[in-house]
Amino acid sequence: EVDAASPLLQNLNPEQRAAVTLPNEHALILAGAGSGKTRVLTTRIAWLLSTGQISPGGVMAVTFTNKAAKEMMTRLGAMLPVNVRGMWIGTFHGLCNRFLRAHYQLATLPQSFQILDTQDQLSAIKRLMKQFNVDEERFPAKETQWFISGCKEDGLRPRDVAARNEEDRKKVELYQLYEEQCQREGVVDFGELMLRSYELLRDNEPLRVHYQRRFRHILVDEFQDTNRLQYAWLKIFAMSPDGTSTAGNAVFAVGDDDQSIYAFRGARVGNMADFVREFHVQHQIKLEENYRSYSNILDSANALISHNKGRLGKNLRTQQGPGEPVRVYEAPTDLAEAQWLVEEMRHLARDQGTEPGFPRKETAVLYRSNAQSRVIETALFNAGVPYRVYGGLRFFERAEIKHALAYLRLLENPNDDTSFLRVVNFPPRGIGARTIEQLQDASRAAGCSLHDAVSATTGKAGANLGAFVAKVDVMREQTQNLSLREIIELVLEHSGLIEHYKAEREGAERIENLEELASAAESFVMQEGFGRDAVAMPVDELSQSPASQGLNPDQPLLNEPAPDYVEPDAETGETLSPLSAFLTHAALESGDNQAQAGQDAVQLMTVHSAKGLEFDVVFVTGLEEGLFPSERSMADMDGLEEERRLMYVAITRARKRLYISHSQTRLLHGQTRYNVRSRFYDELPEHALKWLTPKNQGFSGSAFGYGGGYGSTRLSGAGGTSWSSEKYASPPVPAQKAAPSHGLKAGLQVFHTKFGEGTVLSIEGQGDDARAQVKFNRHGIKWLALAVAKLTPVT
Ligand code: ATP
Ligand code: MG
Numbered sequence: 001e002v003d004a005a006s007p008l009l010q011n012l013n014p015e016q017r018a019a020v021t022l023p024n025e026h027a028l029i030l031a032g033a034g035s036g037k038t039r040v041l042t043t044r045i046a047w048l049l050s051t052g053q054i055s056p057g058g059v060m061a062v063t064f065t066n067k068a069a070k071e072m073m074t075r076l077g078a079m080l081p082v083n084v085r086g087m088w089i090g091t092f093h094g095l096c097n098r099f100l101r102a103h104y105q106l107a108t109l110p111q112s113f114q115i116l117d118t119q120d121q122l123s124a125i126k127r128l129m130k131q132f133n134v135d136e137e138r139f140p141a142k143e144t145q146w147f148i149s150g151c152k153e154d155g156l157r158p159r160d161v162a163a164r165n166e167e168d169r170k171k172v173e174l175y176q177l178y179e180e181q182c183q184r185e186g187v188v189d190f191g192e193l194m195l196r197s198y199e200l201l202r203d204n205e206p207l208r209v210h211y212q213r214r215f216r217h218i219l220v221d222e223f224q225d226t227n228r229l230q231y232a233w234l235k236i237f238a239m240s241p242d243g244t245s246t247a248g249n250a251v252f253a254v255g256d257d258d259q260s261i262y263a264f265r266g267a268r269v270g271n272m273a274d275f276v277r278e279f280h281v282q283h284q285i286k287l288e289e290n291y292r293s294y295s296n297i298l299d300s301a302n303a304l305i306s307h308n309k310g311r312l313g314k315n316l317r318t319q320q321g322p323g324e325p326v327r328v329y330e331a332p333t334d335l336a337e338a339q340w341l342v343e344e345m346r347h348l349a350r351d352q353g354t355e356p357g358f359p360r361k362e363t364a365v366l367y368r369s370n371a372q373s374r375v376i377e378t379a380l381f382n383a384g385v386p387y388r389v390y391g392g393l394r395f396f397e398r399a400e401i402k403h404a405l406a407y408l409r410l411l412e413n414p415n416d417d418t419s420f421l422r423v424v425n426f427p428p429r430g431i432g433a434r435t436i437e438q439l440q441d442a443s444r445a446a447g448c449s450l451h452d453a454v455s456a457t458t459g460k461a462g463a464n465l466g467a468f469v470a471k472v473d474v475m476r477e478q479t480q481n482l483s484l485r486e487i488i489e490l491v492l493e494h495s496g497l498i499e500h501y502k503a504e505r506e507g508a509e510r511i512e513n514l515e516e517l518a519s520a521a522e523s524f525v526m527q528e529g530f531g532r533d534a535v536a537m538p539v540d541e542l543s544q545s546p547a548s549q550g551l552n553p554d555q556p557l558l559n560e561p562a563p564d565y566v567e568p569d570a571e572t573g574e575t576l577s578p579l580s581a582f583l584t585h586a587a588l589e590s591g592d593n594q595a596q597a598g599q600d601a602v603q604l605m606t607v608h609s610a611k612g613l614e615f616d617v618v619f620v621t622g623l624e625e626g627l628f629p630s631e632r633s634m635a636d637m638d639g640l641e642e643e644r645r646l647m648y649v650a651i652t653r654a655r656k657r658l659y660i661s662h663s664q665t666r667l668l669h670g671q672t673r674y675n676v677r678s679r680f681y682d683e684l685p686e687h688a689l690k691w692l693t694p695k696n697q698g699f700s701g702s703a704f705g706y707g708g709g710y711g712s713t714r715l716s717g718a719g720g721t722s723w724s725s726e727k728y729a730s731p732p733v734p735a736q737k738a739a740p741s742h743g744l745k746a747g748l749q750v751f752h753t754k755f756g757e758g759t760v761l762s763i764e765g766q767g768d769d770a771r772a773q774v775k776f777n778r779h780g781i782k783w784l785a786l787a788v789a790k791l792t793p794v795t
Contacts, residue, residue: 008046008079012036019285020044022252024053024216026238027283028223028276029254032316033301033652034292037254038612041219042072044252045087046079054216056086060237061219066091066588068221068612088215092230094588096193100200101576101584106207107200110186112412112580114419115587119397121145121189124418128174128181131440139170148175152191153229153266155198184449185417194229201236212237212247222612223255223275227266231274238279251279257312258305261608261646263638272312288315292614294323296688297658301651303685308641325690329661330677334372334622335785337663338379341365341619344659345385345602348617358657360386362616364603366650368628371668372621373604378785380602390605396586400501400510404517405586407495408488411476412580414469415449424450424468427500431468435461471495484525484578488518504778505756524582607650618654620647623662624675647680660684742786744772749794755779757794 009017019029019040031037045061048054063069069091073084088095097115100107116124125148126141128134151161158176163169182188188196201208218237220226226234239246253275260269275281290298298318305311331337348358365376373389380387396405403426406419414420425431438461443453454465475494479487492498492514501507501514576584603615622628628647633639651658660681666673744750748760750772758776763786772784772791784791 008043013289015285015287016040020047022283024250026251026279026281028281029285030312031287032256032314034290035287036291038221041221041254042075046076048217049080049082056083058216060088060215062092064222064612093190093193096197097584099197107196114187114409114416115584116187116189117587120418125178128178144174147171148178149191151175152195153227155229155232185415186413194233198233202241212249216249219252221254223253224257224260224269225262225267226271228268231271258645259649261649263642286314290316290318292655294320296322296325297654299688300326300684301648304683305648307683308644324657326688327659328689328691330693331663334375334663334666337661338375342379342383358616360600360602364615365619366607366610367621370606386601387604388601390609398513400513401517403497404514407491409583410472414451417450420450427496431464484521484582485518487579488521521582524585525578607646610653611649614653614655616655617657619659620650621661623660623678623680625678628678750791751794752791
């Protein structure tokens, strides 16, 4: 057995090899960052396949992001000639979607059910609350959303929630109404995907047994960040609901308690201990060799995390030498920090081709919160450095894309009221708010969708509504036999969206995005094999026995595997329409990081998004008390420890070079903060660091009269005091210049070449550091560096 797979096992150390070749029983691989957990997991799949112990249809592997799933498939494809689509590799949400698509009837869902992303969910809740006259002051929609998602993550339906008071009862009632609304409209949110598939498996024994027999191996990466429901979902594949009989399959979980960073979203690191106990895990393997980083980087990570209590206890060492020291930089302002970053990157780029030679895409800038990216983006943009931001407003979340998707969703499902409301009067066609309210009343009274309620409306308003519905119905007819790309092009034209944006002064970019949507659809079709003539792939088998084929990394495969793949109905061969599949893809993708391959660009992302990734060069920015660790976390020990784990994740992303920086002042959320440098600096080993700026600069503590340098005075101890702007609203600042040279002031109308017209809301800073906050008519509020942004007053 082992022989046939020996090439696979060659690049592993003895512990890794032991993990890869474990027998078909539950196992936990607990190991620190960069120790090869993900590599072990992927190799185990390849090993199981190549030794003929399992067919691709028998594998289920859960990853944390779609990106990680794609990567895993690509790796597997390179190791073995195997149909990666037969394997269930994806995120929890992706896999649940695939499951519910296969059993939509049992799950009492329409075949073409659509997925609400977080944004859609919020607007659905807002609409509901308005409809039932719920006081938004008392019950903010966001909190209701939080409540509902929390219940679902704990596996609770409205009837299961114990209400202790009037307020609870109201929330539960909203949850109930929300469920009814979703069911009526044929839509599911992310939590529902999980809960619904869990319940189906729990309650339907034959189905459960079928899947338990099918998936002999279930492998889970980043296990430390699973929540209660995800854990229960995994468990239901391995045993009966009461835990008495086991299915005989094997759950292979890999994780690192030190990298648990999603407690705020319900992740439970305790799932690891529960797993060992409830699954009677016999095999626990630790991996202690780090293959990612030089020892200065690793020492820093180890020293930092040793300040956390109650760890499961792991060691991590590397055989690579010390490497370069960790570079530390203190900037006077966030702008200066960004400029320094760009300067450093220029050096890195210049080093290209020679040692050390860092391609841009191997450079990552990490930050604690999305809001920090603005300054960095501006600096990179102005310096002409290509960059890519993960997170932030993703393609599928842009307004114009959402509008187009809403039309497309209505083609699939006229009863999707969220989509109906989004575009019933967009582009504007004279349907007013009152008309819509009346329509909503009518639909409620008749217990039908808005679409169906239209026929009962009268008068001019009724005629307008009727025209809208007719337009959509005609589009549905016209698109019957078209390819996905053609459908999208037709909808963009006939909906009037293109024309609408053509008339807009700033519409060009939106039209480009809409055109990009058509291209995205086309490449989606190519990946999924959803072309008109494409034949559905066989589900559960490998073309030939893998063991007999040996290993051929050159074997061409589906080079861009698609984790959203949904297999056709096993009996009828019926499959999702390409449109439906594409809409699903769009919704799932919106909850994930979006990566476009190809261009060599610097990578910007939050530390959370960087989990599991690695880069040659990493900048961790904004190491300031109140920012990293974050203000909220500092109130309690658990919060602080989670921040420390987050910093541990950040540090351990770096292979060769690590920078850590902070800034004395920072403009964030419209306020200037006067910062104290993060306590995390004091937890790093001095021998591994190199200060690029003097360690205790005059400007810091002493200039403000706080006494002493940062290093010697602990300004914010366990009590959680922070030196943010709230507490020190007016710290001493250098004398103001007599008159600002830019001639702008709040209230002034301005024009910007890219963003168009807007109103100045405020001005911060002076000279080269001056920034303006501008509310653009079409692009919302933006901060602009006046030294570079070309703003002209409109007279
Ligand atoms: P994280 O905790 O950050 O998710 P991980 O434990 O999953 O990390 P991997 O990403 O699997 O670690 O591996 C880290 C790096 O080390 C990768 O580049 C991987 O290819 C490499 N690596 C792992 N094991 C070995 C090995 N035995 N020999 C050489 N390189 C290895
Ligand atoms: Mg990993």
